[in-house]
Amino acid sequence: MNAIxxxxxxxxxxxxxxxxxVLPVDRRAELLADLREHIEVSETDDEDRLRQVLAELGDPRTVAASALAEEPPVPATAPAAPATAPAAPAGHGTRTRLTVGLLAGAGILVLLNSYVGTLALIAGLVLLWTSGHWGTRPKVIATAACAAVPVALLLGAFLLAGGRLGAVELLVIAATSLLVPILGAVALLRAARR
Structure with missing residues (x-):
């Protein structure tokens, strides 16, 4: 049996x-080849002499530390970006609830007090469009649904002033002002859960 x-x-x-x-593969292979060669050159089968050759080479940790010290410094890489915290369950955040609530309630608020309703509508739309929670499509659908309220009220006021509006038309306008924003809010909630 040879020494190796x-x-x-x-x-x-x-x-x-x-x-x-931790050394590059080629550098590690080179180091191990050098050690094997040194051991083979000793040409000994005697176990005591083999122990002496290995002791002369040094402890494996010392050999590794010397090899690592000879390696050029590895360029520092930028620290990895911290993983973003998982988003709260869809549709359950305070901002999400506030946005959906403002948009859903805008219709009734406009009917009760046009100033308060308009402010609620504007606040809800600002929250909606500045949120990263929804994509563009749900935002457009909710905006169109909520914009139906002022359009319906303006149309109703115009028709009422012209004397062309009766009780049924007023009920249709009121129902539109209540239901369409609620439907828009429901669409937002569904989109938030996806």
Missing amino acids: ENPLVTAYLAAVERETA
Whole structure:
């Protein structure tokens, strides 16, 4: 049996390989080849002499530390961006509830007090469009649904002033002012859950 096949040498080289795992593969292979060559050059089968050769090479940790010290410094990489915290369950955030509530209630608020209703509508739309929670399509649908309230009221006021509006038309305008924003809010909630 030659020196390289000896269990002492095999264990020694395996320990050096483990300790140098952070070295580039080619550099580690070169180091292990150099160690094997040094051991082979000793041309000994005597276990005592083999132990002495391995001791002269040094402890595997010392050999690894020397090899690592000879390596050029690895360029520092930018720290990885921290993982973003998972979003709160869709549709459950305070901002989401506030946005949906303002948009759903805008219709009735406009009917009760046009100033308060208009402010609620504007606030809801601002919250909606500045939120990253929804995509463009749900935002457009909700905006169109909520914009139906002032359009219906303006149309109703115009027709009422012309004397062309009766009780049924007023009920249709009131129902539109209440239901369409609620439908828009429901669409937002569904989009938030996806």
